[in-house]
Amino acid sequence: MLDRDTIVGPLQTSVQRRLDDLARSVDLADREQAADLAAREIPLLVEALRATLATHAPDARGHCPVCRSRTSRLLFRRRGRTPCRAYLAAQLSLGPAIEDVVRPRAKHLRRRRTASLSPLG
Known part of the structure; x- marks a missing residue:
């Protein structure tokens, strides 16, 4: 049986390295290269985020x-x-x-209990 750290550690490192490479590439690119990079990478990032959020449905x-x-x-x-x-x-x-995103919840209107003047209660 594989240890969780033997799988998770390299996976986390790989994802972090990929994100660092993307951030560095954007910093070093001129406008045209940045536009090409964005056109290529943004759809991949959107799909990755959607896949992550789908597991949290x-x-x-x-x-x-x-x-x-x-x-x-x-x-x-x-x-x-x-x-x-x-x-x-x-x-x-x-x-x-x-x-x-978050709408305030409507407060429930509670009727105040008032002292009854009736002898029945």
């Missing part, structure tokens, strides 16, 4: 199956309303303000 209750902690699954604990880490990181990196 929420279940029927709106919870991310990847970000859920193991203890909450095993102990059936009620989870708080926290966003999926992958979607949160993507949203923060891509830019628009969080107010554009």
Whole structure:
């Protein structure tokens, strides 16, 4: 059986190296080369991000199956309303303000209990 680190370590290194190479290439390129690089690489980056977010698609209750902690699954604990880490990181990196994405929830109107003047209750 393979150790997790023997697979994950080189994979992380490879992905980080590829991203560093892309960033360096953009810094060194002139406008025309940068446009060619963008036309070639942006679709690949978009597909990579979509594939990552697809694995974090929420279940029927709106919870991310990847970000859920193991203890909450095993102990059936009620989870708080926290966003999926992958979607949160993507949203923060891509830019628009969080107010554009998250709509405030309507507050429930509760009737105040008033003291009843009726002898029945």
